[in-house]
Amino acid sequence: xxxxxxxxxxxxxxxxxxxxxxxxxxxxxxxxxxxxxxxxxxxxxxxxxxxxxxxxxxxxxxxxxxxxxxxxxxxxxxxxxxxxxxxxxxxxxxxxxxxxxxxxxxxxxxxxxxxxxxxxxxxxxxxxxxxxxxxxxxxxxxxxxxxxxxxxxxxxxxxxxxxxxxxxxxxxxxxxxxxxxxxxxxxxxxxxxxxxxxxxxxxxxxxxxxxxxxxxxxxxxxxxxxxxxxxxxxxxxxxxxxxxxxxxxxxxxxxxxxxxxxxxxxxxxxxxxxxxxxxxxxxxxxxxxxxxxxxxxxxxxxxxxxxxxxxxxxxxxxxxxxxxxxxxxxxxxxxxxxxxxxxxxxxxxxxxxxxxxxxxxxxxxxxxxxxxxxxxxxxxxxxxxxxxxxxxxxxxxxxxxxxxxxxxxxxxxxxxxxxxxxxxxxxxxxxxxxxxxxxxxxxxxx
Amino acid sequence: xxxxxxxxxxxxxxxxxxxxxxxxxxxxxxxxxxxxxxxxxxxxxxxxxxxxxxxxxxxxxxxxxxxxxxxxxxxxxxxxxxxxxxxxxxxxxxxxxxxxxxxxxxxxxxxxxxxxxxxxxxxxxxxxxxxxxxxxxxxxxxxxxx
Numbered sequence: 001x002x003x004x005x006x007x008x009x010x011x012x013x014x015x016x017x018x019x020x021x022x023x024x025x026x027x028x029x030x031x032x033x034x035x036x037x038x039x040x041x042x043x044x045x046x047x048x049x050x051x052x053x054x055x056x057x058x059x060x061x062x063x064x065x066x067x068x069x070x071x072x073x074x075x076x077x078x079x080x081x082x083x084x085x086x087x088x089x090x091x092x093x094x095x096x097x098x099x100x101x102x103x104x105x106x107x108x109x110x111x112x113x114x115x116x117x118x119x120x121x122x123x124x125x126x127x128x129x130x131x132x133x134x135x136x137x138x139x140x141x142x143x144x145x146x147x148x149x150x151x152x153x154x155x156x157x158x159x160x161x162x163x164x165x166x167x168x169x170x171x172x173x174x175x176x177x178x179x180x181x182x183x184x185x186x187x188x189x190x191x192x193x194x195x196x197x198x199x200x201x202x203x204x205x206x207x208x209x210x211x212x213x214x215x216x217x218x219x220x221x222x223x224x225x226x227x228x229x230x231x232x233x234x235x236x237x238x239x240x241x242x243x244x245x246x247x248x249x250x251x252x253x254x255x256x257x258x259x260x261x262x263x264x265x266x267x268x269x270x271x272x273x274x275x276x277x278x279x280x281x282x283x284x285x286x287x288x289x290x291x292x293x294x295x296x297x298x299x300x301x302x303x304x305x306x307x308x309x310x311x312x313x314x315x316x317x318x319x320x321x322x323x324x325x326x327x328x329x330x331x332x333x334x335x336x337x338x339x340x341x342x343x344x345x346x347x348x349x350x351x352x353x354x355x356x357x358x359x360x361x362x363x364x365x366x367x368x369x370x371x372x373x374x375x376x377x378x379x380x381x382x383x384x385x386x387x388x389x390x391x392x393x394x395x396x397x398x399x400x401x402x403x404x405x406x407x408x409x410x411x412x413x414x415x416x417x418x419x420x421x422x423x424x425x426x427x428x429x430x431x432x433x434x435x436x437x438x439x440x441x442x443x444x445x446x
Numbered sequence: 447x448x449x450x451x452x453x454x455x456x457x458x459x460x461x462x463x464x465x466x467x468x469x470x471x472x473x474x475x476x477x478x479x480x481x482x483x484x485x486x487x488x489x490x491x492x493x494x495x496x497x498x499x500x501x502x503x504x505x506x507x508x509x510x511x512x513x514x515x516x517x518x519x520x521x522x523x524x525x526x527x528x529x530x531x532x533x534x535x536x537x538x539x540x541x542x543x544x545x546x547x548x549x550x551x552x553x554x555x556x557x558x559x560x561x562x563x564x565x566x567x568x569x570x571x572x573x574x575x576x577x578x579x580x581x582x583x584x585x586x587x588x589x590x591x592x
Contacts, residue, residue, distance in 0.1 A: 001554040041490060216492035220458035220485045227481065289459065296462035300477060311469055
């Protein structure tokens, strides 16, 4: 089980470094935090990692049993185009999550939680680097007319509000979002990476195991602080209470579901050998894991709130409250415990898009009542965001027939995917030619 | 391996079942301890430590990793450090299944030697380890009360 490591060509390395200075200014703190919180762990390496000893033949789909592609030109043309979109979307998520974490990183109330998030940001930075490596280390010209420089330029130009997937276009409201995002959205990332381990493009498949190893810690960065907050929530004056956690769950879970793609799709990726699960199958497993996660967090809360109960009695109490959706011994399903919303709640993509399904699966006929129902379950700061006001506008439009469902699904607030140049100067690109060793030092970028 | 038994790598969602097993074995509820330990092993090598599921319920765990350089022992060594099996699920070769998975991972990481330390009083654990092929090591454990 080996690993090959490599770096980007100089101009892309410079572009990534430049992006980091603007979007990830905490990066220079990584080494110090690593020494303090992960002293015996392998040092962080900003590099592309490819696992060796991977399967050499296509594992699923129409070409199952044939040798995996080593170059894009060896792929089925449809698969190559689809893969290019997947890599671009994957890269967008990596860089997008750093931009989101950055927004509230300084608001952490616990130095360890903050150091964990910093490590997550550094490793997402490496994952983005990995995707850029895939785009720039092979000839994609048989698949696209877009030059690699322009593909990288587009990825680095995306900002919160212009990323490919909606989950990466939401601002964080507080450090609660850093944590709950890691628990819910990074979990989708784990599924995507796991599904792509079978990818028919060998370098893509070989990129996945090292990323997955790192992603495992990202999920813990979400789950462990949630568990500890839940325990403290059972005591007096908690900094983060269960209703606050619940509102964050309601904010992120729905966007996580949509990251799998439309529930009715995904067969094409399986047929092309790019993934091994359809969207619905993957989403089903994700929901099951999220259920287990919330059960575990709730049990931690119950044990802390009823310390005299034995494990068996505490588990029985929780099981009863959950089954009845009621209140037993003062423990309330509605007020004290975390719940997953129904899959149709607050949806903008997929088979439930704009269907006015409530938190518990109830259906609404009155759009204003539905908007109020959703708003009451979201974090206060998020309710005031452009994202939510755009959703409400689209929801009202679909309900009245003034906006077609397809148009509402396609619509995103502040869509500015093209033309986001480096903020240093209006005319400067992220990717620029970097002089060779004998040339002068670049002067455009600070 | 017992029917319905599945061995898989440890994840962050195993904190609760590992805490439950430890509580059943020791009588102590120590979620903080297991949160810290589970995260440590996931962070260091997410594929190394293993849990056993019986019909979908976690009934055993074994935590360990490959390290080198400890105590002047330079050879990469797979260290078996924590394990536990739910008392209600014993007698199904769960410990053996966990150890085989862990040792297999150690080998894939380049280790040709596995080590563990058992307290003299834990004769049951020592017997279990010896039945799985471990031998007394030519090492001495020392301690000093502080």
